[in-house]
Amino acid sequence: MMSIRQRREIRATEVSEDFPAQEENVKLENKLPSGCTSRRLWKILSLTIGGTIALCIGLLTSVYLATLHENDLWFSNIKEVEREISFRTECGLYYSYYKQMLQAPTLAQGFYGLIYDNKTESMKTINLLQRMNIYQEVFLSILYRVLPVQKYLEPVYFYIYTLFGLQAIYVTALYITSWLLSGTWLSGLLAAFWYVTNRIDTTRVEFTIPLRENWALPFFAIQIAAITYFLRPNLQPLSERLTLLAIFISTFLFSLTWQFNQFMMLMQALVLFTLDSLDMLPAVKATWLYGIQITSLLLVCILQFFNSMILGSLLISFNLSVFIARKLQKILNLKSDEHIFKFLKAKFGLGATRDFDANLYLCEEAFGLLPFNTFGRLSDTLLFYAYIFVLSITVIVAFVVAFHNLSDSTNQQSVGKMEKGTVDLKPETAYNLIHTILFGFLALSTMRMKYLWTSHMCVFASFGLCSPEIWELLLKSVHLYNPKRICIMRYSVPILILLYLCYKFWPGMMDELSELREFYDPDTVELMNWINSNTPRKAVFAGSMQLLAGVKLCTGRTLTNHPHYEDSSLRERTRAVYQIYAKRAPEEVHALLRSFGTDYVILEDSICYERRHRRGCRLRDLLDIANGHMMDGPGENDPDLKPADHPRFCEEIKRNLPPYVAYFTRVFQNKTFHVYKLSRNK
DSSP states (O other): OOOHHHHHHHHHHHHHHHHHHHHHHHHHHHTOHHHHHHHHHHHHHHHHHHHHHHHHHHHHHHHHHHHHHHHHHTTTTSOHHHHHHTSOHHHHHHHHHHHHHHHSSSHHHHHHHHHTBOSSSTTOOBOHHHHSOOHHHHHHHHHHHHSTTTTTOOHHHHHHHHHHHHHHHHHHHHHHHHHHHHSSHHHHHHHHHHHHHTHHHHOOTTTSTTOHHHHHHHHHHHHHHHHHHHTSSSOOHHHHHHHHHHHHHHHHHHHHHOTTHHHHHHHHHHHHHHHHHTTOSOHHHHHHHHHHHHHHHHHHHHHTTSOHHHHTOHHHHHHHOHHHHHHHHHHHTOOTTHHHHHHHHHHTTSOOOOOHHHHHHHTSGGGSOOOTHHHHHHHHTTHHHHHHHHHHHHHHHHHHHHHHHHSOOSSHHHHHHHHHHSOOOOHHHHHHHHHHHHHHHHHHHOGGGHHHHHHHHHHHHHHHHTOHHHHHHHHHHTTOOOHHHHHHHHHHHHHHHHHHHHHHHHHHHHHHHHOOOOOOOHHHHHHHHHHHHHSOTTOEEESOHHHHHHHHHHHOOEESOOSOOOOHHHHHHHHHHGGGGSSOOHHHHHHHHHTTTOSEEEEEHHHHTOOSSOTTTSHHHHHHHHHTBOOSSSSOOOTTOBOOSSOOHHHHGGGTOHHHHTTEEEEEEOSSEEEEEEOSOO
């Protein structure tokens, strides 16, 4: 029997034996200067045209998304406080650190303020650079202070234009990946068109600008493009070294800018391991990629002051062995990402849970299953049909190649015959195939992760429609194989789809660009202005995570909790603060809030009387279940849930009854918010 490794050696020998013949062909071509020159000129012309189109379509996409953002909010004409409020939830929290760095007297003081921060979580000093992925805000604030742009651009525009500029890089990287896989830049053009026409499902940058994924995914796309090129055979040593450098830099930047990097790279490691095991990937190149992953993550770990979540990540565990992983997890007593595993356990039906954190995720639409109407939108652009067509063919080819590689052969000759007689799958194609399958499973299970899959779907579908190998296999299967037919199909089909996309979606895109709206949230603006004018700079505020991120950005006040949920003590603190929406006695709520140094608490009617979620998923329901109390309204309750001893705090406090007035004094209210000052002498 012959092992996979032996067959690799046989193929390497065969390649080396064929190499002299290849040299003769090269020498023969050198004797034909006119043919060589014309081919070289055509290649240069194709690279020039394709590269120019890649840059242009990347820039146009960036301008398109920036214009949509401007039109939706009238961003250039609204007040500064309204601009900041438009950075909702955790986006506002991240942007606040960019603002904090710019307001610091010196860069050194700004950096010190991030390392020893005592305003993000009251009564605690935390290292923000360790806890959060905000090096991009630090770097951008340094650039803004150093570069001569302050006369021309406001800080907020420098920030958002950088993010929209990264979108240009993102689309260009997708374009290049598809081009590398198919051999024609027409494939890249189709991938970019599909990305734009499926904008609702491929990106959300225009309304969640500072989100970590909008920083990270462009670098991830660059990494995939670089790996796709790296897996090509017969690279020159210089090209290989430069490509490895590009892979390292993009992997490092991707890891540095997103807290979920380890889970994406774990999938990537599984892809490499699978392909290496099935003999579809050169072992040496797989080893290089493993090394780059580990090095990048460890470097990020150092920059994040030895963040224990990274040290004990599944990626490190997978790459360094399960034994070391278990030791690290015991030594470090990891709890930072335990809520993720509780959520996954409950999501896939591995046991019911009353855990507040797990249920908070389960009840959010973004963490639910991918909605079925997504496929309808993707089908309207023909993307989904093309993707399934290409995926089906490449999966069949992958199974054939894998079966062949794993089958036993008796001698070298039979192996050689099988190699020449069966279908082949390029390493770079196999890599992107497994990637897109894993991305698909991730997106189907968790809607928030669909942006990974849909963007790669554009690349993979466009590559297949422009791939000579795909059309050759298809035409041979229906006995219509002809080299001219392959050429006709690989160019005519994508061109027809491009014409269809232009015809169907161009008018709608023009309408989007001409539709003008304006940001309007007067209640939140009124609240932020009141806080700035009527509360001490050192006042501590409690409330919902989402609202407090805006309070931090717009007013600079100290918070009790915030939306960056990757810390066990913060999650416990948030559950305690959220008792303002539970059925608790006023003295209990007061004691909990004062334990975090709270001076003011903000209550929101939209949470207290929430109707957006179904019963059982409203925040007040999650709190009732976690506290062992029966839920409000018609419907069943678990038998062990008991009636609460007290009414719901957020409702009862508005009645100004003596037990509540003794602890809380209302100091502000409008149609949405109610602010109460806590008494200190209780």
